[in-house]
Amino acid sequence: MENIIEVKDLITEYDGLRILDGITLDIKENEVFIILGGSGCGKTTLLKHIIGLLKPVSGSIKVFDKEVVGIEEEDLDDILMKCGVLFQNGALLNSLSVRDNVAIPLEQHSNLERKLINRIIETKLNLVELANAMYLSTSELSGGMKKRAALARAIALDPQILFCDEPSAGLDPITSKAIDDLLLQLKRQLNMTIVVVTHELASIHRIADRIVFLDQGKALFVGTLEEALNSDIKEIQEFFTVGRFE
Amino acid sequence: MNSFEFKDRTLVLTDELTISNAEAFIKFVSANLSDIRQNTKFSIDAEDLKTIDSAGVAAIDQVIDSLKKFSIETKVINASEKVENSLTAFSSLELSEKEFRKPAKLGYIENLGNMGFNLLDNIKYFIYLAADMLFWGVAGLFSKKGQRKGEFIIQSNLIGVNALPIVGLISFLIGFILSLQSAQQLRNFGANIFIVDLIAISMTREMGPLMTAIILAGRSGSSIASEIATMKISEELDALKTMALNPIKYVVLPKLYAMTISMPLLTIFADIIGIAGGFLIGITYLKLSPTAFVDRMANVMVLKDIITSIVKSFVFAWLITIVGVFFGLRAKGGAGGVGRATTGSVVTAIFMVIVADAVLGLLFY
Structure with a gap:
């Protein structure tokens, strides 16, 4: 499999405090790649760098073989059109209904007629089990529903890469599993590459192909789940042991 | 070049049916509707279809639903396992209208009444x-x-x-x-x-x-x-x-x-x-x-x-x-x-x- 994302020697700082310290990793086409680590270790920061929302101090990030660091806005938009992002809190536009939120990318970036767009929206909302909430205002949704609506928006255009920032956080185990199953289905049916920031061990076990483990801004480990489970790195052992339910 | 054409009353799909050509596919079917209506059965041959996304599936579903109104039964034939799985996974055919029911629109009098109640409520x-x-x-x-x-x-x-x-x-x-x-x-x-x-x-x-x-x-x-x-x-x-x-x-x-x-x-x-x-x-x-x-x-x-x-x-x-x-x-x-x-x-x-x-x-x- 070819690399679809390549991060090399990525360094970033906030107010002189080093957040990411020389991160190097590759994400391969059609894999589920998990960004793992304790709170405040820089997981979301890494994700935001990859999608060009933050600029690093130094280093290189290539997405679809194009350098993202220092890229022109128009070129970045071309890359982002092929990506979907599920933010930690959904980031739905509160003034719009669920339907209108999911319609944004379809209406703005395709030449599809309204009838077909509606059908796609219905399918996507059905996939995230939000069919009955289509015409609700987003302010009427619960936290879990917001996240699922945001996922429907993120996959509206069948992106080649789907970034998910804590997709299971705040969801009940059944919905969480349903989301994981959907991610796997998207990977299988649409050859999607999925990059997930998560803490949820159950979810990691269900979906992970490969993992990067971040600690204090450094990538302590990059490899498969099995390799991670057998790793002798103390921090990783602790992470998987403490979170395990005996 | 379009990746769809008619051969012997069958619509043959090749290469891909994705968001980039989904609308063209629907228009192609509409343009050939008179030919299609000559029979009560219609087939979409997906043998050479390599890639389909959710927009492509939605387009096929829209064609199936549209032809149903003319009492034409449409079938997708010869689809590979992968395409078949996509057709099932992203199908919108089984979604009942009821599930996506729009909230009932209020009438003029009801709206006026609501405004009155809201005004009183706000004053209170x-x-x-x-x-x-x-x-x-x-x-x-x-x-x-x-x-x-x-x-x-x-x-x-x-x-x-x-x-x-x-x-x-x-x-x-x-x-x-x-x-x-x-x-x-x-x-x-x-x-x-x-x-x-x-x-x-x-x-x-x-x-x-x-x-x-x-x-x-x-x-x-x-x-x-x-x-x-x-x-x-x-x-x-x-x-x-x-x-x-x-x-x-x-x-x-x-x-x-x-x-x-x-x-x-x-x-x-x-x-x-x-x-x-x-x-x-x-x-x-x-x-x-x-x-x-x-x-x-x-x-x-x-x-x-x-x-x-x-x-x-x-x-x-x-x-x-x-x-x-x-x-x-x-x-x-x-x-x-x-x-x-x-x-x-x-x-x-x-x-x-x-x-x-x-x-x-x-x-x-």
């Missing part, structure tokens, strides 16, 4: 809120429990001190322009000295308090509304309640006190600066001596003018605060709700200030 809420603020405004003077320490100073600084430059500038210009427009007429009648009567009385009784109130409604009323609306939407007010704190006492009282103190002081400041604008026209354009201006002002101004100015400013301060808090607390629906609350508070506060100004103008006439 406004009265309760005003009573609540009045009660805690007085009670809070005697008991500081449940109030945030130091917040009054911060709010006084924000509402009062920071507004000094803009209030000063606008008042000066109002006084200056008012005098300039009147000066020509007065000079025609040789009544130059009456510019003092005009500017002193109009600034203290009317323009000073009114302009200060309008500036503060736009500046501080909007800030109060948006801050409280954001706090409401992000559940900060609920968090305060769960800590056994009254949001009116904790959040609103410091703003109310700051407004109550700042508004009269700013109004007196506006009166003085506005008169200074008139003074400038008096001594330059109308050639009055400074002593004559001051002497005349001391003669024409009475205590009632000052009291009118201060009483008005107190009333305006309370109106602006109550309206700002009202719109903040009634906000709902995220960022849009905050915007609506802010706009509503400014428009309503200015309207109420002008109505109150008219009523007070009659009372103190």
Whole structure:
């Protein structure tokens, strides 16, 4: 499999405090790649760098073989059109209904007629089990529903890469599993590459192909789940042991 | 080149059916509808279809549903396992209309009734809120429990001190322009000295308090509304309640006190600066001596003018605060709700200030 994302020697700082310290990793086409680590270790920061929302101090990030660091806005938009992002809190536009939120990318970036767009929206909302909430205002949704609506928006255009920032956080185990199953289905049916920031061990076990483990801004480990489970790195052992339910 | 064509009454798909050609596919089928309608069965051959996305599946489903209306049964044949799986996974054929039922639209009478009920509800809420603020405004003077320490100073600084430059500038210009427009007429009648009567009385009784109130409604009323609306939407007010704190006492009282103190002081400041604008026209354009201006002002101004100015400013301060808090607390629906609350508070506060100004103008006439 070819690399679809390549991060090399990525360094970033906030107010002189080093957040990411020389991160190097590759994400391969059609894999589920998990960004793992304790709170405040820089997981979301890494994700935001990859999608060009933050600029690093130094280093290189290539997405679809194009350098993202220092890229022109128009070129970045071309890359982002092929990506979907599920933010930690959904980031739905509160003034719009669920339907209108999911319609944004379809209406703005395709030449599809309204009838077909509606059908796609219905399918996507059905996939995230939000069919009955289509015409609700987003302010009427619960936290879990917001996240699922945001996922429907993120996959509206069948992106080649789907970034998910804590997709299971705040969801009940059944919905969480349903989301994981959907991610796997998207990977299988649409050859999607999925990059997930998560803490949820159950979810990691269900979906992970490969993992990067971040600690204090450094990538302590990059490899498969099995390799991670057998790793002798103390921090990783602790992470998987403490979170395990005996 | 299109990746679909007709062969022996069968629609053959090749390469890909994705978001890039889904619409073209539907148009292709529509264009060949007369041929398709010659038979009750129609096949879409997907043997050579390598890639299909959810838009492609939706397009096929739309064709199937459309042809069903002409009693034509459509089947996708020879699809690879992968394409078949996609057709199943992203199918919209089984989604019942009921699931996506739109909320029923209300009729004209129902909408009118809703508006009436909402209006009554808002009036009731406004009265309760005003009573609540009045009660805690007085009670809070005697008991500081449940109030945030130091917040009054911060709010006084924000509402009062920071507004000094803009209030000063606008008042000066109002006084200056008012005098300039009147000066020509007065000079025609040789009544130059009456510019003092005009500017002193109009600034203290009317323009000073009114302009200060309008500036503060736009500046501080909007800030109060948006801050409280954001706090409401992000559940900060609920968090305060769960800590056994009254949001009116904790959040609103410091703003109310700051407004109550700042508004009269700013109004007196506006009166003085506005008169200074008139003074400038008096001594330059109308050639009055400074002593004559001051002497005349001391003669024409009475205590009632000052009291009118201060009483008005107190009333305006309370109106602006109550309206700002009202719109903040009634906000709902995220960022849009905050915007609506802010706009509503400014428009309503200015309207109420002008109505109150008219009523007070009659009372103190």
